[in-house]
Structures are given as structure tokens and as C-alpha cells.
Amino acid sequence: MTDTAAPAADPRFESVDAVRERLRSVDYLSDEGIAGIVYLADRLGKPILVEGPAGTGKTQLAKSVAEITDARLIRLQCYEGLDESKALYEWNYKKQLLRIQASRNAEEQSGWEDIEDDIFSDDFLLTRPLLEAIRAEDPVVLLIDEVDRVEVETEALLLEILSDYQVSIPELGTVTARQIPLVFLTSNNTRELSEALKRRCLYLHVDYPDMDREREIVLTKVPGVGEALADEIARIVRSIRQLELKKAPSVSETLDWARTLVLLGVEHVDAETATGTLNILLKYQSDIAKAAKELSGDQPGPGRPAGSPGVTGR
Numbered sequence: 001m002t003d004t005a006a007p008a009a010d011p012r013f014e015s016v017d018a019v020r021e022r023l024r025s026v027d028y029l030s031d032e033g034i035a036g037i038v039y040l041a042d043r044l045g046k047p048i049l050v051e052g053p054a055g056t057g058k059t060q061l062a063k064s065v066a067e068i069t070d071a072r073l074i075r076l077q078c079y080e081g082l083d084e085s086k087a088l089y090e091w092n093y094k095k096q097l098l099r100i101q102a103s104r105n106a107e108e109q110s111g112w113e114d115i116e117d118d119i120f121s122d123d124f125l126l127t128r129p130l131l132e133a134i135r136a137e138d139p140v141v142l143l144i145d146e147v148d149r150v151e152v153e154t155e156a157l158l159l160e161i162l163s164d165y166q167v168s169i170p171e172l173g174t175v176t177a178r179q180i181p182l183v184f185l186t187s188n189n190t191r192e193l194s195e196a197l198k199r200r201c202l203y204l205h206v207d208y209p210d211m212d213r214e215r216e217i218v219l220t221k222v223p224g225v226g227e228a229l230a231d232e233i234a235r236i237v238r239s240i241r242q243l244e245l246k247k248a249p250s251v252s253e254t255l256d257w258a259r260t261l262v263l264l265g266v267e268h269v270d271a272e273t274a275t276g277t278l279n280i281l282l283k284y285q286s287d288i289a290k291a292a293k294e295l296s297g298d299q300p301g302p303g304r305p306a307g308s309p310g311v312t313g314r
């Protein structure tokens, strides 16, 4: 039994390993932690709050889970100023006005109460992503993307959905989900989320992948990349991430770099090639300069004695 209003669905996954395998089948390389939380969220009927640096696969996780569960992805992209009328629902005022006018023109005998009942019915409701997800009859995955961008007051709009999978519409009553959707909220941690929101979710911190997983991601996602090149790319990116940078390279930048190297016909990344293409990985001149210095072996890298070679040293 869950403490939610909506009925519990049949489990979508038989084990944590099954989650991992199925994610892999759609080219999403997870780890034990990621797959474990997805498995639990399904079993417990709880939303997942996914936090972590930019470009580490938070949004893609929700998309991939939708894909492997044959569910429709419904996405609410959050931004500053997002309000109820864009997140939940709004009344179709134009249509309501026309309906009122039409009844006047026809000199309808019906009283105002009848008209009111009519114009606040389903036919006049414009559903937005949150309500759409709750009312869906087919399986859905709800992605509330970059939730840290909305004001803290706006978070309150989400609370009823996240704990009870229902939406209260004053004029219509309470709409309850027929099935508990899998819900992902993502955050880049630009501000603290409210306790009320966090309490309703399972928490998943997605960090940069370790070297093996990043190499696998490169091999899976970049056509034409060889094992040796993927290995070098993962190593170099890891060493760059260990520097004190304004903005460390994300997985998406690793992938862009790998595609660039393949396009350039590179089979082996030497210091010169790496330095010449750093602008794909890094977006601040000061970071590029720091990384170039590290790659050329001028300065002692993390965990490496001074004078030992940069890129090519194994």
C-alpha cells in the first residue's frame, strides 16, 4: 500500500539490474546508484529529485526511462515566472466569453447558474503539463525540468501532485491520477529547494561519471570512435576536471570533443591536438589556459609528480 490517493501500478522493473540493462539498451549508461533510485521510485510510487552539475544526464535519464517503459514523456520546462496557468491549467476565457455572448444573443432562458456550470466544465479547460500528466490514460513519465528556476512560492503548485498525484480545481473538484506516473524533477542546484518539496521526493545526486563509465558513454554515443581513443578522451577529461576551473567539462562536452576528434581523423590525442581543441571542452579562456598548461606537462597535475608528462603519460 502506498499513502497516495492514486492506485499503485504494477511494478515496471523486476530488479535494479533490470533497470540498468534496459537503460543500457537505449544507450543510457547508468550506475548502481542511478538504477537503484529508479527502481525504488517505481516500487514506492515516489518522485525522484535529480540534482547535479550541468550536462551530466539528468534530463536524459527521464527521457530514457520513458523510452524503456513505453511511456509518453510529458515535460514541464521550468523558468522564472512560471505560474499556475502555464504549469497546471487555465480557463479558456475567449471560449467562455463567446459562450456567454451566444447565450445572450439566443436569449436563452437558462439562468446564470446553468451558464456558469457550463463554462467551468471540461470543455472550457486548457490543460497544461502537470494536469495533463495526472489525467493521462496512457502511461506517462512526468519530467519537471530545472525546478530550481521557479520561485520558491511556485514550488507550492507541485506539492499536491508530488504527494497525492492529484490536482484540485476549485470549479471542478479534485482530479486524481488513474495510475501513478514516474516523476522526475531536475535541478542544477542554483538555489535551495524547499523542505516540503524535498520531503516528497527520493533524492539522486548525479555527478560526473567515473572514467570507465564515461569511456563507455563515448563508445556508445560517438560513431567511429575506437577503444583507444575513447580511453584517452576519458582520461584527459578526468584530469581536466581535477583542475580548479570555473566550469568543468560536462558529459555533453566530452561527447562534443569526441565527435570533433573523430571528424578530424584523430586516432591518438597528443598534447598538441588536445590543446588545439580545448575550446570544445571548456568555455572560459582562463580554464582553457589552465588546461593547456596541465596538458603540456608544465605544472604538476593532481596526483602526479612535477615534470611527468601530461597527456601521453600513462
Ligand SMILES: Nc1ncnc2c1ncn2[C@@H]1O[C@H](COP(=O)(O)OP(=O)(O)OP(=O)(O)O)[C@@H](O)[C@H]1O
Residues within 6 Å of the ligand: 027, 028, 029, 030, 053, 054, 055, 056, 057, 058, 059, 060, 061, 186, 188, 217, 221, 251, 252, 255
Ligand atoms: N549516463 C549517460 N549515458 C548516456 N548519455 C549520457 C549520460 N549522461 C549524459 N549523457 C549525454 O550527455 C548529454 C547531456 O545530458 P542532459 O541534457 O541530460 O544533461 P543535464 O544533466 O540535463 O544537463 P543540464 O543541467 O544542462 O540540463 C546528452 O546528450 C546525454 O545523452
Ligand SMILES: [Mg+2]
Residues within 6 Å of the ligand: 058, 059, 060, 145, 186
Ligand atoms: Mg537538463
